Amino acid sequence: MTLPPALSSRGCPVLHGADFAARPEAVYDQLRAQGPVGWAEIAPAVNALVVTSHRAAVTLLNDTNGYSKDARRWKDLNNGYVPADSPVLAMMAWRPSVLYTDGQEHARLRWAMDDCLSRIDLHELREITERSARTLIAGVTEQGHADLMADFADTLPMLVFAELLGCPEEMSRRMVHACQALIGAGPEAAQGGADFAAILQELIHLRRRQPGQDLTSWMISHPARLSNDECLNQLFCAVGAGIVPVAAWMAWSLWLLLRDDAYAGNLSAGTVTIRKALEKALWEYSPMANFSAHYATKESWLQGAVIPAGVPVLISHAAANTDPALPPGLGYGNRSHLAWSTGPHRCPAVSPATTMVQAGTETILNLLWDIELADPAADVPLRHGPFHQCPQAMPVRFRPKPAERIIRTTNAGGTA
Numbered sequence: 232m233t234l235p236p237a238l239s240s241r242g243c244p245v246l247h248g249a250d251f252a253a254r255p256e257a258v259y260d261q262l263r264a265q266g267p268v269g270w271a272e273i274a275p276a277v278n279a280l281v282v283t284s285h286r287a288a289v290t291l292l293n294d295t296n297g298y299s300k301d302a303r304r305w306k307d308l309n310n311g312y313v314p315a316d317s318p319v320l321a322m323m324a325w326r327p328s329v330l331y332t333d334g335q336e337h338a339r340l341r342w343a344m345d346d347c348l349s350r351i352d353l354h355e356l357r358e359i360t361e362r363s364a365r366t367l368i369a370g371v372t373e374q375g376h377a378d379l380m381a382d383f384a385d386t387l388p389m390l391v392f393a394e395l396l397g398c399p400e401e402m403s404r405r406m407v408h409a410c411q412a413l414i415g416a417g418p419e420a421a422q423g424g425a426d427f428a429a430i431l432q433e434l435i436h437l438r439r440r441q442p443g444q445d446l447t448s449w450m451i452s453h454p455a456r457l458s459n460d461e462c463l464n465q466l467f468c469a470v471g472a473g474i475v476p477v478a479a480w481m482a483w484s485l486w487l488l489l490r491d492d493a494y495a496g497n498l499s500a501g502t503v504t505i506r507k508a509l510e511k512a513l514w515e516y517s518p519m520a521n522f523s524a525h526y527a528t529k530e531s532w533l534q535g536a537v538i539p540a541g542v543p544v545l546i547s548h549a550a551a552n553t554d555p556a557l558p559p560g561l562g563y564g565n566r567s568h569l570a571w572s573t574g575p576h577r578c579p580a581v582s583p584a585t586t587m588v589q590a591g592t593e594t595i596l597n598l599l600w601d602i603e604l605a606d607p608a609a610d611v612p613l614r615h616g617p618f619h620q621c622p623q624a625m626p627v628r629f630r631p632k633p634a635e636r637i638i639r640t641t642n643a644g645g646t647a
C-alpha cells in the first residue's frame with residue numbers, strides 16, 4: 232500500500248520538494264479534502280491558501296474588489312516570517328510590473344504589455360523559433376540521444392526571447408546564461424536574477440540610444456510612458472513568466488505525441504494532431520501549476536472557506552483543471568481550462584506562446600523524425616518548486632544524423 236504524502240509540521244499538504252514532484256495529484260487530493268480552498272506549505276516555513284476547485288478559482292479570479300495582486304499586503308513577509316532567501320520570493324515578492332498591480336495601475340501597465348506583445352509578427356516569431364530549434368538540434372543530432380529538457384526545451388525560449396528583446400549577439404549569450412541560472416531555482420538563482428536584471432538595464436539604455444523593432448524599444452516608447460524601472464520589471468516579468476511555462480508546455484506536448492499511440496500512430500495528420508496534443512497538455516499538465524497569488528482585501532469567505540486578509544491565496548491551475556467536480560467528457564478542444572488563468576491577469580501571451588510551442592514541437596518532429604522516448608513507461612520526474620509543472624529531464628533517442636545537413640537546411644530555410 233502506498234502511503235499518502237507526508238504533511239508539514241503544521242499539518243498541511245506540502246506543495247514543494249521531491250514528494251510533491253513525484254506525486255502532485257496525491258497532494259492535490261489532500262488539499263481537496265480541506266474543501267475548495269486549503270492550506271499548504273509552499274516552501275520551508277512559508278504557508279499559503281491554495282484553490283483547487285475550478286468554480287472557486289473562476290469566482291476569485293474575477294473578483295477584483297475582493298482580491299488584490301499587490302504582494303505588499305503579504306503579512307508574513309512584512310512581519311519577517313518568510314525566510315529572506317526563500318525560493319518562492321523570486322516569483323512572489325512585489326515588483327513594479329503588471330503582475331503585482333490592480334485597477335488603474337494594472338490597466339496602464341497591461342495596456343503597454345498587450346500592445347508590445349501584439350506587435351510581435353507571428354510569422355517572424357515562427358521563423359526565429361524554427362531557426363533557434365535547428366541550432367539546438369544540430370548540437371545533438373550526431374550523438375543519437377538527447378535530454379529534451381536540457382538540450383532543447385529549456386534553452387529554446389531563451390534564444391527566442393533574446394532575439395525578441397533586440398539583444399545584440401554578445402548580450403544574448405550573457406542573457407541565456409543568466410536565465411539558465413535563474414530558472415535552475417538552485418543556489419545560483421538569485422545571482423542569475425540579478426545578472427538578468429543588469430543585462431535588461433543595459434539593453435534598455437542601448438535601445439533608448441538606438442531604437443529598433445523589438446520588445447524593449449516598443450516598451451520604452453509606449454504612450455503609457457513607463458519609467459526605466461517599470462520597463463525593466465515589465466520585461467523581466469514577460470521573460471520570467473514565459474520561459475519555464477513555454478519549455479514545460481513544449482515538453483509535455485512532445486511527451487504526449489511520442490508516448491500515446493493515438494497521436495504517435497497518426498503523426499502524418501501533422502498540424503492538427505500537434506494542436507490536439509498542445510490542448511491536451513494544457514488540460515492535464517498545466518505548465519503554470521500553482522500561481523496567480525492574490526490577497527483578500529479584507530477577511531472574507533470563498534465558497535464556505537474563510538480567507539483572512541494578508542495571506543497569499545494561490546490558484547492551482549493544475550488541480551482546477553483536474554477538478555473531479557468538472558462535467559465529465561469536456562473534451563480537450565474545450566477551452567475552459569485555467570492553464571492561462573482567467574480574469575484581468577489572464578496570460579497576455581497566448582498567441583506568441585502558442586506559436587513558439589507549436590513551431591518548436593514541429594521542428595523537432597520534422598528533423599528528428601524517428602525520435603522516441605528512451606523509456607516510454609518511465610515516470611517523468613518533475614522539478615521541485617510549487618509553481619511550475621515542468622519535467623526535470625526527458626531522455627530521448629533517434630538515429631544519429633549529420634549535423635551538417637541540419638545546418639545546411641537552416642541556411643537554406645527549408646526542411647530536412
Ligand code: HEM
Nearest residue numbers: 329330469472473476477519523524571572576578580584
Ligand atoms: C511567450 C511566453 C509568455 C509570456 C511573454 C507570458 C507573459 C505573461 C505576463 C506578462 C503575465 C502577467 C499578466 C498580468 O498580470 O496582467 C502572465 C500571466 C500568466 N501566464 Fe503567461 N506568458 C507566457 C507564456 C505562458 C504559458 C505557456 C503559460 C501556461 C500555459 C502561461 C500562464 C500564465 C498564467 C497562469 C498567468 C497568470 C499569472 C498570475 O495571475 O499571477 N504563460 N504571462
